[in-house]
Amino acid sequence: MPVTFEDIEKAQEQLSGKILRTPTIPAPALGQALGIDLTLKLENLQLTGSFKSRGAYVKLSSLNAEERARGVIAMSAGNHAQGVAYHATALGIHSTIVMPAATPFTKVEKTRNYGAQIVQFGATLAESREKVEELIAEHGYVLIHPYDDPRIIAGQGTAGLELMQDAGALDTLVVPIGGGGLISGMAIAAKKFNPAIEVIGVQSEQFPSMYAAMHGQPPHFGGETLAEGIAVKAPGAMTTEICRSLVDDIILVNEIEIERAVNGCAEHQNLVAEGAGAAGIAAMIKAPERFAGKRVASVICGGNIDQRMLATVLLRGLTRHGRLARLRIDITDQPGTLARVAGLIGRSGANIVEVHHQRMFQDVPIKQAELEVLIETRNPDHVLEIIAALDAAGLKTSVMSNMAMEGRPL
Numbered sequence: 001m002p003v004t005f006e007d008i009e010k011a012q013e014q015l016s017g018k019i020l021r022t023p024t025i026p027a028p029a030l031g032q033a034l035g036i037d038l039t040l041k042l043e044n045l046q047l048t049g050s051f052k053s054r055g056a057y058v059k060l061s062s063l064n065a066e067e068r069a070r071g072v073i074a075m076s077a078g079n080h081a082q083g084v085a086y087h088a089t090a091l092g093i094h095s096t097i098v099m100p101a102a103t104p105f106t107k108v109e110k111t112r113n114y115g116a117q118i119v120q121f122g123a124t125l126a127e128s129r130e131k132v133e134e135l136i137a138e139h140g141y142v143l144i145h146p147y148d149d150p151r152i153i154a155g156q157g158t159a160g161l162e163l164m165q166d167a168g169a170l171d172t173l174v175v176p177i178g179g180g181g182l183i184s185g186m187a188i189a190a191k192k193f194n195p196a197i198e199v200i201g202v203q204s205e206q207f208p209s210m211y212a213a214m215h216g217q218p219p220h221f222g223g224e225t226l227a228e229g230i231a232v233k234a235p236g237a238m239t240t241e242i243c244r245s246l247v248d249d250i251i252l253v254n255e256i257e258i259e260r261a262v263n264g265c266a267e268h269q270n271l272v273a274e275g276a277g278a279a280g281i282a283a284m285i286k287a288p289e290r291f292a293g294k295r296v297a298s299v300i301c302g303g304n305i306d307q308r309m310l311a312t313v314l315l316r317g318l319t320r321h322g323r324l325a326r327l328r329i330d331i332t333d334q335p336g337t338l339a340r341v342a343g344l345i346g347r348s349g350a351n352i353v354e355v356h357h358q359r360m361f362q363d364v365p366i367k368q369a370e371l372e373v374l375i376e377t378r379n380p381d382h383v384l385e386i387i388a389a390l391d392a393a394g395l396k397t398s399v400m401s402n403m404a405m406e407g408r409p410l
Contacts, residue, residue: 001241008189023166029268039295050301050303058151074098076125077228084097096118098120107304156185167297170297171198174280176276176301178229183247198294202230202250204258207233210235210243251287257285261281273302326374327387327390331395338355345390350377352373356373
């Protein structure tokens with residue numbers, strides 16, 4: 001094995017006082033919603049918002065004086081960038097971070113505020129890597145790889161060491177996989193404590209790079225994903241070797257499951273998680289029966305989600321759960337009708353958020369109109385009660401929004 005448990009113990013000593021020892025907590029509310037005995041390791045609470053600062057510090061602190069003088073470089077669209085920038089500045093090392101041109105402004109600014117020089121280049125991280133090689137050749141920078149480095153893996157593994165020290169007996173550990181650094185380190189630590197523990201990785205269906213590598217399949221990837229932090233096209237050679245030895249299975253999750261996981265963390269556990277950070281929960285949403293009756297732990301590995309995106313996820317969650325509903329109501333186009341509709345909805349206990357009164361652009365008779373009404377409700381049953389009240393008053397009503405799906409958690 002390229003990394004040993006002793007390497008992780010040494011990394012833990014190095015990290016003492018340099019990062020937050022994040023809490024390992026029981027998650028009864030989220031676990032109850034999933035039907036699972038759930039424990040969470042909260043790496044989203046790190047100063048830089050993710051576990052990446054662990055490996056970054058361990059690697060940076062290993063550099064000799066000549067390497068520190070040359071400066072370091074990394075390619076990243078977010079979490080690795082912030083971890084490297086923060087610790088490099090603290091250690092007095094110049095850092096350059098190459099980020100894709102379309103990286104969200106907030107992530108660019110956070111990384112710059114930690115002291116890094118930012119170079120934006122290319123549409124993807126693969127194209128950014130070309131710029132990294134060019135800058136290394138020009139300036140002699142030391143590359144800080146995001147996952148395929150033994151010190152990076154050992155640093156990430158300290159999250160698993162802390163989890164096993166704090167959580168007690170566990171049956172299953174669920175860890176998101178991008179390049180594989182986090183699950184590799186955590187698996188080494190977990191299997192040392194309990195050789196029988198089941199280690200399950202999670203990847204997006206759109207970027208199943210480690211899954212393909214472990215199953216001897218050709219790589220395939222692409223598309224937009226909420227879990228951009230694990231949208232890696234090729235896993236590391238070291239991490240693949242470790243995963244083949246220690247990871248028992250990999251579950252692939254889709255975009256709706258990832259979105260539901262982000263929403264579930266916020267709604268049930270008051271946790272802000274990015275898409276990649278909530279991927280472990282997405283696996284439990286996909287296959288709750290796989291984890292039933294077991295004591296399960298997962299790591300919320302990052303919380304760096306764009307605020308606008310988080311707001312959209314939460315609003316979509318309210319819609320799916322029937323707590324926001326958009327109704328289409330056929331009305332006669334005469335004075336007082338809108339007030340009558342509003343009164344019926346109000347007496348039913350709902351709150352009107354938006355009203356669109358369509359006369360000109362819908363295919364309706366000249367003396368009729370359509371109302372599109374967005375309302376806040378208690379649950380799907382409440383929506384049905386409101387529709388029944390409107391129908392009883394002679395107002396034909398239909399639901400336009402995506403109501404809760406039967407049998408699906410969260």
